[in-house]
Amino acid sequence: MDLRLKALTKSIWVFHVSAGSCNNCDIEILDCLTPRFDLERFGIQLVGSVRHADALLVTGAMNRKAVPRLKKIYEQAPKPCLVVACGICAISQNMFRDSYSMLGPLDSILPVDVYIPGCPPKPEAMISGIVKLVNKIKNKK
Amino acid sequence: MRVLFDYLIFPGFLFTVCLGLMAAWVERKVTARIQWRVGPPWYQNFVDIIKLLGKETVLPRSASLTFLLSPYLGLLSTLLVAVILGKNLIFSSAGFQADLIVLLYLLVIPAIATIIGASSSGNPLASVGASREIKLVLSYELPFILAVIAVIIRSKGSIQLGEILSNQADFGSNIFSWSGFLAFMVAIFCMQAKLGMNPFDIAEAEQEIMAGTMIEYSGLPLAVFKLTKACLLYTMPLLLIALFMGRAISPVFLLLKFIAILVVIILIKNTNPRLRIDQAMKFFWGPVTLLAVISLILALKGL
Amino acid sequence: MDTKAKIKESLGSRVISWSECSPRRVYLTVKKEDIFELSRFLFKELGLRFVTASGIDTPRAFEIIYHFSDDAAGVVYSARVLLEDKLHPQVDSLTPIFSGAEWVEREIWEMLGINFKNHPNLKRLLLAEDWPQGKYPLRQDYEP
Numbered sequence: 186m187d188l189r190l191k192a193l194t195k196s197i198w199v200f201h202v203s204a205g206s207c208n209n210c211d212i213e214i215l216d217c218l219t220p221r222f223d224l225e226r227f228g229i230q231l232v233g234s235v236r237h238a239d240a241l242l243v244t245g246a247m248n249r250k251a252v253p254r255l256k257k258i259y260e261q262a263p264k265p266c267l268v269v270a271c272g273i274c275a276i277s278q279n280m281f282r283d284s285y286s287m288l289g290p291l292d293s294i295l296p297v298d299v300y301i302p303g304c305p306p307k308p309e310a311m312i313s314g315i316v317k318l319v320n321k322i323k324n325k326k
Numbered sequence: 327m328r329v330l331f332d333y334l335i336f337p338g339f340l341f342t343v344c345l346g347l348m349a350a351w352v353e354r355k356v357t358a359r360i361q362w363r364v365g366p367p368w369y370q371n372f373v374d375i376i377k378l379l380g381k382e383t384v385l386p387r388s389a390s391l392t393f394l395l396s397p398y399l400g401l402l403s404t405l406l407v408a409v410i411l412g413k414n415l416i417f418s419s420a421g422f423q424a425d426l427i428v429l430l431y432l433l434v435i436p437a438i439a440t441i442i443g444a445s446s447s448g449n450p451l452a453s454v455g456a457s458r459e460i461k462l463v464l465s466y467e468l469p470f471i472l473a474v475i476a477v478i479i480r481s482k483g484s485i486q487l488g489e490i491l492s493n494q495a496d497f498g499s500n501i502f503s504w505s506g507f508l509a510f511m512v513a514i515f516c517m518q519a520k521l522g523m524n525p526f527d528i529a530e531a532e533q534e535i536m537a538g539t540m541i542e543y544s545g546l547p548l549a550v551f552k553l554t555k556a557c558l559l560y561t562m563p564l565l566l567i568a569l570f571m572g573r574a575i576s577p578v579f580l581l582l583k584f585i586a587i588l589v590v591i592i593l594i595k596n597t598n599p600r601l602r603i604d605q606a607m608k609f610f611w612g613p614v615t616l617l618a619v620i621s622l623i624l625a626l627k628g629l
Numbered sequence: 630m631d632t633k634a635k636i637k638e639s640l641g642s643r644v645i646s647w648s649e650c651s652p653r654r655v656y657l658t659v660k661k662e663d664i665f666e667l668s669r670f671l672f673k674e675l676g677l678r679f680v681t682a683s684g685i686d687t688p689r690a691f692e693i694i695y696h697f698s699d700d701a702a703g704v705v706y707s708a709r710v711l712l713e714d715k716l717h718p719q720v721d722s723l724t725p726i727f728s729g730a731e732w733v734e735r736e737i738w739e740m741l742g743i744n745f746k747n748h749p750n751l752k753r754l755l756l757a758e759d760w761p762q763g764k765y766p767l768r769q770d771y772e773p
Binding site: 188189192193195196220223225226228232233234236237239261263264265 | 362363366538
Binding site for chain 1: 760
């Protein structure tokens with residue numbers, strides 16, 4: 186188990202899910218993979234299929250139509266899978282809290298491991314969030 | 327005992343896997359450097375495989391039995407090719423009659439394993455990827471075989487790999503002749519498609535069809551597929567060296583030639599956009615086959 | 630004759646009010662029975678482009694504003710329709726004239742509850758499948 190978790194911390198493959206976001210956080214996620222903030226040196230890759238994913242990056246305030254699909258996607262990812270709430274809409278729904286079409290923040294739907302606040306979060310904030318995630322896995326053992 | 331050592335340790339499973347994963351790392355690092363990034367550290371591919379071994383394997387309900395078996399098909403045939411090639415490069419007489427045909431046959435099997443695996447997963451996106459892979463295989467196999475026939479003609483009609491090597495040792499490498507050079511260029515294009523690298527990245531890893539043929543794989547079968555790709559990245563340039571540049575094959579020169587071919591592939595990969603499947607088919611059935619036929623005619627004339 | 634004069638000449642009697650906030654922005658109010666003829670005139674005869682329609686619930690009535698754009702001159706005409714009957718609001722659908730109005734009117738119907746007569750396909754567009762029928766979220770008296 187030790188080797189398995191250690192290998193997980195050094196090569197995290199992320200899959201990005203947007204549950205009704207304005208796409209700003211999505212652009213910032215892609216921004217992290219560009220040459221300036223290069224995330225590939227930590228072993229992080231953006232994969233195309235949920236079944237290859239180790240971490241789900243979820244953005245957006247949870248839309249009524251998107252939530253059943255988000256739950257299905259979480260079930261399709263092979264465990265151990267980590268969930269990262271990216272952006273303040275996923276953490277606490279920001280200004281859409283009382284809207285008629287938003288269900289609830291992300292941690293009322295999925296078990297969240299790391300929260301990255303910001304609207305949108307800077308790439309430096311996302312990198313520091315990932316470092317916290319890696320440290321959390323190492324201490325989880 | 328000796329056979330087990332050859333197949334499992336050197337130049338078999340362990341050696342091929344290590345060198346293949348290191349070659350894949352070289353590809354990722356050079357790609358990163360071309361894009362002005364720092365790339366992943368040297369152990370990255372090994373860690374990827376170990377991590378994939380620790381994930382659970384999700385079996386879709388609509389998948390059939392060949393879903394779990396087809397990755398191993400591809401890996402086993404690639405390892406066989408690596409063993410035959412490795413032993414031939416070390417001892418020139420260790421081959422058997424017509425082993426080049428066996429090699430060519432075995433090298434089609436990884437692509438077929440991908441197609442079988444993608445079709446049996448029951449996902450419509452995977453079947454799109456499988457159909458593209460089928461069309462690609464139909465396109466690049468013909469020019470490749472024509473280029474190999476040109477080499478066979480130059481080696482006075484012998485199909486044994488060992489005799490091709492010794493012929494080059496006596497009369498000079500195949501690449502330094504007109505027909506050999508054209509056949510080498512054809513073989514580089516076909517190798518780019520067989521390895522699934524960038525202008526011909528069509529079947530898999532697309533932003534269009536969400537990882538295409540490998541969309542339903544996870545855990546151990548996915549690790550085996552990635553290992554197969556890495557081993558192909560080591561085996562195919564070695565085959566090209568044996569066929570075309572087989573004059574000086576002491577380990578130092580072998581390493582230099584291997585790195586030179588790797589650099590050529592990586593540069594082609596990074597400077598080209600991905601082609602559509604109909605453009606790729608026209609490319610292979612048009613200019614590339616024409617080039618291969620010209621090299622065949624030149625080889626018949628003795629050039 | 631420029632476009633504003635053409636509109637005033639052919640439909641002058643039916644235009645209730647006409648205000649030009651700026652040289653390129655014209656607001657005209659028409660009765661809801663005349664909106665079909667007005668938009669047919671603007672689209673077919675004058676060749677203006679239908680941009681979108683916006684609906685809002687004001688204390689006096691439901692308002693729908695249809696925006697038409699004159700691309701050559703750079704002027705936007707907005708035709709306002711007032712629906713005073715808040716219990717059963719109805720207006721003619723513009724889909725027979727140009728099919729671009731179909732989805733716009735579907736969204737106005739599902740958010741505000743305004744019925745569009747002769748609409749070919751009045752179904753849900755944006756709301757979730759399990760949203761209860763008869764609840765219109767953008768009305769002022771909507772209770773969550």
